[in-house]
Structures are given as structure tokens and as C-alpha cells.
Amino acid sequence: MAGLSPNSPTPQALTVHGQSRVLEVSFSDGASFRIPFELMRIYSPSAEVQGHGPGQETLQTGKRDVQLEALDPVGNYAVQPRFSDGHDTGIYTWDYLYFLGSQADRLWQEYEDKLKAAYTERDAPMAAKGGHSCASH
Template sequence: MPYPTELKLHQKSRKLEVSFDNGETFEMSCEYLRVYSQSAEVTGHGPGQETLQLNKQHVNIDAITPVGNYAVKLHFDDGHDTGLYTWERLYDLGKNQPKYWMDYLRKLLRGGHSHPELDALKAQQTH
């Protein structure tokens, strides 16, 4: 399993850049990390109990706290800070970001929710 060598928070662009010892680097938006938090608030306490996170486009990370040698806790400016992001989880989120992000947008669409990226796609389809 790749191990992170550097975490860089870019608060202005609301992105977290994570570099791993295998040479891979992923840049993930704070929104993406927030909606894929492993906390009970997001995932529930079992299958089918997930809560779709809405309106997190402007969320940012205020602080990052190390948890042992295996994870970090991300402190979001909306008050959320209960999910741990293990190195394995961060790598998975980075590696599968396009797929996971599309899954999230599909869930929003199915639920009848809006998102700037969905609005942009709809606008492209009408032209």
C-alpha cells in the first residue's frame, strides 16, 4: 500500500494535494473529501443508511490532525470533523476520484438536487 509523503492544503482553491511514495499525487477538492467522509453522519451505521451530502461546494478544510501513523482527521469549516481518512482511504479516493465523483453527481441527479457541475452539463446538452 502506498504511503503518503506529503499533504498540502490549498485553502484558496479548496483542494488537498496528497503525494505518495510510489510517485503518484492526487489533488482532491474539499467538497469531494467532505461528501466521501467515512463518518457515521455520512455513511450511516450500516448498508443503506448513507446520507447524501448536499451543498458542500464551498466547504473548506480548516485544519488537518495526524492520527497515529495511519490516518488524518480533516476539520471542515462546516463543523464536520468526525471522519478519519486512513492512508489507504486517501489513496483509494485519489485513484478512483473520477468514478466516485460521477457516482456522487448521479446520486444528486437521481435525488432531484442541483449542483453547479450538473447545471453546466445540462446547459451543454441544450446547446
């Protein structure tokens, strides 16, 4: 994920809606998105989810009820959410939040296609991790 370009829209307001499990983001260009926590979680930009290259992604399941417990600012360009399942290594730049919000329908469809291809379901428990550690490569 590249940094911000000078004309990237920036968030004017971030509102966490715990009941409906969405992050509402209003951007400087007038766009406003309600991004489900689940979508944020399954598309986390962290290495743990994205892997270290194409095809290395870990398909996330069982995240329908995930809550956003904290949203910490990272400089003035990103936020780092802490989710109720303990995941807290994703740094979400403003560009990435805009991408998630604006592409939500397509991303949901891709997620459903990946679940189907993996013969698993959205609510399946995550498989236990083998001893993979990022430090090993």
C-alpha cells in the same frame, strides 16, 4: 475500511491549498493526487455520512465551498480533517485518501448520479436532521 497492509503506499507530503480548495497528497509509490475538499467532505468515512450499513448513507449537498480548517494526524496511519461546516468526525486513512484520489472521476460521477436520483442539486442546502442519534441503536 481495513487498516494498512504492509505494502500500502504512504503519503510523503500533504499540502492544503486553501485558495483552490484541494488537498495535495504525494504517495510513496510516486502517485500524486489533488483531492477537492468537497469530494473529501461528501465521501467522509464518518458514520454521520456513511450511516451504519449499506443504504444508510446521508447524501451530502451544499459542500462546494467547504474549507479545510485543520488536518490533525491520527497515529501514523490517518488524518482527521476539520471542515468549515463543522464536520470533524471522519478519519481518513492513507488507503482511503489514495482511494479518493485515484477514483475521483468515478466518485464524482456516482455523486452526480445520486443527486439526480434524489431529485436534488449539488448546491442544495442540507435537509435539517431529524432527531437521529447514533446512540439510539
